[in-house]
Amino acid sequence: MSVAVRSSRATTSNTLTAGKLPKGAPWGLLIVSWAIFVGIFLLLKASGTTADFNIVGALFFGTILFDVLIVVISMVVEGGRKAKDRLVTSLVTTAFIVTLLPLVSLIYTVISRGVARFDANYFSESMRNVIGAGGGALHAIVGTLEITAFAALISIPIGLLTSIYLVEYGRGRLARAITFFVDVMTGIPSIVAGLFAFALFSLFLGPAFRAGVVGSIALSVLMIPVVVRSSEEILKIVPNELREASFALGVPKWLTILKIVLPTSIAGLTTGVMLAISRVIGETAPLLLTTGFTTSMNYDLFNDRMMTLPVFVYTQYANQGPDATPFVERAWTGALVLILIVMALNLLARLIGKIFSPKLSRR
């Protein structure tokens, strides 16, 4: 009985129906397009035209082929309006894939080449007296962490207080001037920050003074404007109603800022600070100039040259020994460690953001 009803319903023509691609069609088509180009690239490799199988190229051209195919097929089956929709959707998808390809490719390359020296020695030894294989980057990891931590120690209070001034107190010419100069500072090349710190210390401590702290100063010059801008945006979105509610309870302005505005925005503030740290932790040029490089351990921020991870990667790659392999391997592992540190910082920022963000859910 029910079968009969269903079949009769299916045969009745509905004036509202139109040609429609099956639900999984775009995905199937995407995979087919990729497969076609993977095949073409494999053929090219087999015929000797290309030396290597290029998976990134295959995926890229496969995606382009998919864009063309989906629009043409949709035009035929579904008509013009739907085809336009498919065109825009596929363009957005293509943009997403094109953005993702270099990122995935980069992570893949760094991991595959960096994993060779990702061992215990790498994290427990310096490069002192190492000429060929072996050695490690402990001195560079310690240097990077110390220099960045000190840079953060300088930049976070200054940056945070500046943004509080701009949002809560700043009116008129002074505030406008600060905003202008912060914007200008955001754009200064990092080498200029390095030169500034180098020159500043050379003025007081004699020529060519090099120490970790000089690098910290250079990094904080780069970091402060980032902290100011991100904190300013976060503080601005704290609703004015909360400030007024606090004022109406007879709470002075500074306490309102300290106990209402900052706690409400703490999650966003930490995220901004963490992003600023991630921004400067990979700087090479100013550190090369201000802290120099060394092969030995140096825990003292205020004395002598210090190695940092980006500089370590650079020196290993630039000054290869007779047998290049261990140097290149160390460079790749250095890059991998740097990426892992930044990733850990970002995860930490998200975690902190989640813990501190105001609880709005009804429970």
Place this chain on the structure above:
Amino acid sequence: MSKRIEVKDLNVYYSKFRAVEDVTITIEPRTVTAFIGPSGCGKSTFLRTLNRMHEVIPGAYVEGEVLIDGNDLYAQGVDPVLVRRQVGMVFQRPNPFPTMSIRENVLAGVKLNNRRITKSDADDLVEKSLLGANLWNEVKDRLDKPGSGLSGGQQQRLCIARAVAVSPDVILMDEPCSALDPISTLAIEDLIEELKQEYTIVIVTHNMQQASRVSDKTAFFNIAGTGKPGKLIEYDNTATMFSNPSVQATEDYVSGRFG
């Protein structure tokens, strides 16, 4: 506890724009006074001058005198923070602090001012304030839950409890019910009736029935046109204002002929 408010020739400005012109009014202690009038006529602006919240907006200032029991709020050397501790305020949209629990919200006025309070005193204050705001029975089992998890009406009563907890002399309410449903509105109107025993209450409302239900005296504000300053048109007993006003504009407004 409650105090008399006298306002003499008050002009209120936003930078160069004069928003309210020449208001002179006396508000008696232990009464409810309602401000009514069309939107943009300066009711809320005027209300905010009564606890110096007006000057929070950049470029805003006033001329004239506001006396609370004879003390001029705008005299030289008056600390706005001390003024606001005596004159509490409840806003149009409920605004509990999102980072705080219900209990912390009620204690906010005490805690934020770094005053020490023992746990038992704090418990008493929370209970007393929430009882005063007719909210105790609804939230007594979940005082440590976030204040923003309550319904809109409960949030507004939490804000009233928060204002009451610092024991002010005057409570200003800026359209406290305009975002609430009739049931919550009724709860808050009952509450105003009770609070009247102890506090001087000034309420801005767009709801004529509400003004006639809760207030002892009513002030009608109006503007001549856009860009003109708002003026106090008539101020009298609520019964008189709604049955037999002396100014034609008031009668037109309360009877719904315009506005």
